[in-house]
Amino acid sequence: MLLGISFLALALGPLLVLLARRHSWSAVGLDAFCVITISGFALLHLLPECYEQGGWLVLPLALAGFVLPTLAERTLQHGHPGMRRIVLLLALLGMAAHDTLDGLFLADGGHIHLDEHGHKGHTHEVTAWAIILHRIPEGVGIWWIVPRTLGVMPAVLVTVVTVGATIFGYFLGENLITETSQRGLALLQALLAG
Numbered sequence: 691m692l693l694g695i696s697f698l699a700l701a702l703g704p705l706l707v708l709l710a711r712r713h714s715w716s717a718v719g720l721d722a723f724c725v726i727t728i729s730g731f732a733l734l735h736l737l738p739e740c741y742e743q744g745g746w747l748v749l750p751l752a753l754a755g756f757v758l759p760t761l762a763e764r765t766l767q768h769g770h771p772g773m774r775r776i777v778l779l780l781a782l783l784g785m786a787a788h789d790t791l792d793g794l795f796l797a798d799g800g801h802i803h804l805d806e807h808g809h810k811g812h813t814h815e816v817t818a819w820a821i822i823l824h825r826i827p828e829g830v831g832i833w834w835i836v837p838r839t840l841g842v843m844p845a846v847l848v849t850v851v852t853v854g855a856t857i858f859g860y861f862l863g864e865n866l867i868t869e870t871s872q873r874g875l876a877l878l879q880a881l882l883a884g
Contacts, residue, residue: 707834
């Protein structure tokens, strides 16, 4: 059920973008909403979590992730055709890593966990609902930013990768996430969060 709800939340993104494009005042608000929510999520949630799993290497990777898009944007503006593919590939890798973890946490949130006293735990369920809620700005970000910079087909591709990686993480993630692979994913996420 949580997996299906997360996809409905993701689907709200393109609908909100469609509504925002009909009214110029709402387009500015939606743009600000994307920047604030995605930046806030990266700085307040994603990077601290990556630091816990990946250690100090997260910091230079996040800095590189902050600087590289500026260089990529300058290259894109000057018409370097190969750079669009590199930017899209990096975005797809980042989305796949992040959404695989989201799928894992959604699967984990659907299970009942008992603490040492035999009481039901709510931490995993809260995490699953946080993932579901962050899917709305994720969908908005995909359909607000990607079509304007790379085109509609790359936005469709990013959405398909997002859905596929979430399903992959939901069904196979627990078997694939080891301490070593989790650290590697944390380092990759830090680069992409930057």
